[in-house]
Amino acid sequence: MAYTDAKKRHGPGAPGGDKELILRTISLIIVLVIAWLLLSGIYDNTLILGFGAASCLLVALIARRMDVLDKEGFPLHLSPQIFAYWFWLFAEIVKSNIDVAKCVLFPKQYLQPSMFKIKATQTSDLGKVVYANSITLTPGTVTVDLHEDTVLVHALTKETADGVKSGEMDERVTKVMGEG
Amino acid sequence: MSIFAVTAIAILVSVAMALGRAILGPTAYDRILSVNAIGTKTVLLIAVVGFLNGRPDFLDLALVYALMNFIGTLAVLKYFKFGTLRGGLSGTPKGEQ
Amino acid sequence: MDLVLDILTWALMLGGCFFILITGFGLVRFPDLYTRIHAGGMADTLATFLIFGGLALQADDWLVVVKLMMIVAFLFFTSPTATYALAQASFVAGLKPVVDGYTDADENTDGKEEGK
Numbered sequence: 001m002a003y004t005d006a007k008k009r010h011g012p013g014a015p016g017g018d019k020e021l022i023l024r025t026i027s028l029i030i031v032l033v034i035a036w037l038l039l040s041g042i043y044d045n046t047l048i049l050g051f052g053a054a055s056c057l058l059v060a061l062i063a064r065r066m067d068v069l070d071k072e073g074f075p076l077h078l079s080p081q082i083f084a085y086w087f088w089l090f091a092e093i094v095k096s097n098i099d100v101a102k103c104v105l106f107p108k109q110y111l112q113p114s115m116f117k118i119k120a121t122q123t124s125d126l127g128k129v130v131y132a133n134s135i136t137l138t139p140g141t142v143t144v145d146l147h148e149d150t151v152l153v154h155a156l157t158k159e160t161a162d163g164v165k166s167g168e169m170d171e172r173v174t175k176v177m178g179e180g
Numbered sequence: 181m182s183i184f185a186v187t188a189i190a191i192l193v194s195v196a197m198a199l200g201r202a203i204l205g206p207t208a209y210d211r212i213l214s215v216n217a218i219g220t221k222t223v224l225l226i227a228v229v230g231f232l233n234g235r236p237d238f239l240d241l242a243l244v245y246a247l248m249n250f251i252g253t254l255a256v257l258k259y260f261k262f263g264t265l266r267g268g269l270s271g272t273p274k275g276e277q
Numbered sequence: 278m279d280l281v282l283d284i285l286t287w288a289l290m291l292g293g294c295f296f297i298l299i300t301g302f303g304l305v306r307f308p309d310l311y312t313r314i315h316a317g318g319m320a321d322t323l324a325t326f327l328i329f330g331g332l333a334l335q336a337d338d339w340l341v342v343v344k345l346m347m348i349v350a351f352l353f354f355t356s357p358t359a360t361y362a363l364a365q366a367s368f369v370a371g372l373k374p375v376v377d378g379y380t381d382a383d384e385n386t387d388g389k390e391e392g393k
Binding site for chain 1: 295296299302303306307309311312314315316318319322323340343344347353356357358360361364365368374375376
Binding site: 183184186187190191193194195196197198200201204207209210212213214216217220221223224227228231236239240242243246247250253254257260261 | 286287290291293294297298300301302304305310313314317320321324325328329331332335336338341344345347348351352355356358359360362363366367369370372
């Protein structure tokens, strides 16, 4: 059933069309081959190399049959800005880790848990998930619920809560995902 | 004393504290959180012990353990939420049928 | 050169040890589930990065470095998903967080009607 649905959605005349699906399949195979070569480390045994190629093809076939090669499962359309966003996110992670460490050591002084709702300005599900996961990935703030465009956040201290409320991360995610 | 041994001991102490939380933890979710944290620390421990013994091949095990830890946490949570592992994630939670 | 690498490794891995001990300490010390989740998040992010960074400096094969980076990337992608699943499941189950005045989620925080 899923297979026919996939065919309907990606077949001739469907949005995206055959061309995009083939492009996605080929790039998936390339990514799988690179991952296999890096993880295996055996390059002089034909049998092992053959098994590797076969498993890459099999995974690509299954992924295509499972219909996960769409914009969400394989986001080819993201701009290279996402790497700059990762660097910024990593700096945030370091900062908030130090905040949480202080909070563990001196809970009386810093511990001030709160729970609040904020709006996510992303339009696609993928953008919202990236935003919610970024909030969760920085310690000190955890996404508790994501409903339509409202994100329920639990924050450990006042500083981390203000950090989310300032909306800087929201803006950056929206810009990187090319939405809003 | 090599730095790897120091790190391994620190990770083990941390695992012991997480285990204490798993024993104390008032709710089931505290215990799942502890198990998840112990899983992450086990990944670190496998990698560090591999380097301690001069066998970086252990990293393959660490990678597989990271995968299993993630899937295992999600499976246990799904079981707690729906009372069964069957079906999609959009059903009704347990006790609200 | 080796000395510099060794000193860097010591610094990174001792930092990782510090954060991983803080994680365990926070798991025991914090008052309720939601605050403990924050403590657990530290082990998933900075402690992992520091310890694996230290290991990567001691690796003598670049494939090992690639594997270390893959594990870090994998943990960074999956840990927020697991954490979110945990927080959401406990929230839907009706576990209320201890909040300290500084809040404005009032009418809808019991989560009963959002059990989807």
